[in-house]
Amino acid sequence: MLHHRRISLAMLLAGVMISSGCSAAADSGAPPADLKAKLGKSIGREITAVNKTPIKGLFEVVIDKREIIYSDAKGEYIVQGDLVDLAKRKSITREREAELSVTDFSKLPLADAVKEVRGDGSRKLVVFSDPDCPFCKKLEQQSLANIDNVTVYTYLFPLSSIHPDAERKSRLIWCAEDRAAAWKNWVFNxxxxxxxxxxxxxxxxxxxxxxxLGVNGTPALVFENGRIIAGAVPGDVIDRMLNEARTEALAKKK
Known part of the structure; x- marks a missing residue:
């Protein structure tokens, strides 16, 4: 899960999919020509693109190149949350966000992150974490617990609007003699x-x-191939993505 202010309406969207009787292969048609401009004016933010979805009459709206919401054809209603393909048991929204959220890993200022080397440290992973985010602790305690041969770079990322004490804790952890140990001691103890x-x-x-980078919640993970995903992702998924990212990184060096 992701700790931030966006409200998940996955079940609502799933209900729309059922009631509409549309399959993933259904053609929703192109979005109205004026929808992009209309939404930009109503929302007050840059609308990067408006695309069709598997649901007739529901359109994907990309805001500021990264964030995804959904709109009806007239731009009178918007929906925030995951669009879920029930048959495939996957979030279409998460996949699209991952496609949009790609950065140049080599340009990240890793010196500003808490560094932890496990095993040979060959694989690379960046994590944006809030010290008071329960899902960040879950990520550390469960998802990352058994992952080896990786170097984890943790950016202390306090969401002060919902965790007023997170910034202070971030400073205390960073100012410790052993930052990696301090971070672990806080997360686990x-x-x-x-x-x-x-x-x-x-x-x-x-x-x-x-x-x-478009990170508006924690935890957020950045892989060596530049892919960014949000939430307390299961460990097996992280391990697989680390391998894929490492393979891509090595291929580029050849």
Whole structure:
């Protein structure tokens, strides 16, 4: 799951799919020519694109190149949440967001992240985490617990609007002598390091970086091939994506 302010309406959308009687192969037709401009004016944000979906009369709306919502043909209603293919048991929304959310991993300022090397550290993973996000702790305690041969770079990314104390905790962890150990001690034992958190820290830079990448919630994961996915993803999925990303990275070097 993802800890942020977007409301998931996956079940509502699933209900729409059932009641509409449309299959994934159904042709919803092209979006109305004026829908993009109309939504841009109503929402007050840049509408990158408007595309058809498997549901007739429901259109995918891409905001600021990364965020996805859905609209009716007249632009009178919008829906936020996952569009789910029930037959394939997959989120169409998540797949599209992953396609849109690609960055150049080599250009990330990894010196601003808490670094942990496991095994040979050959695979690379970036995680945006809020110290007070329960799903971030779940990711660490369950999904990442048994993953080896990886270097994990954790950007401390406090969502102060919902976790007022997260920024202070981020500074305390960053100012610890052993940042990786401090992060683990907090995630697993809820024990913070004994310091004043007054050292120079990258928290503000991390927030700007996340914003530039379209990260608006935690946890968010960035793989070596530039793919970005959100939520406490299961460990087997992360392990598979790490292998795929590593293979792609090595292929590019040849």
């Amino acid at each position: 809820e024990k913070l390091p004994d310091n004043k958190g007054e050292c120079e820290n990258p928290v503000a830079r991390n927030l700007k970086l996340g914003e530039s």
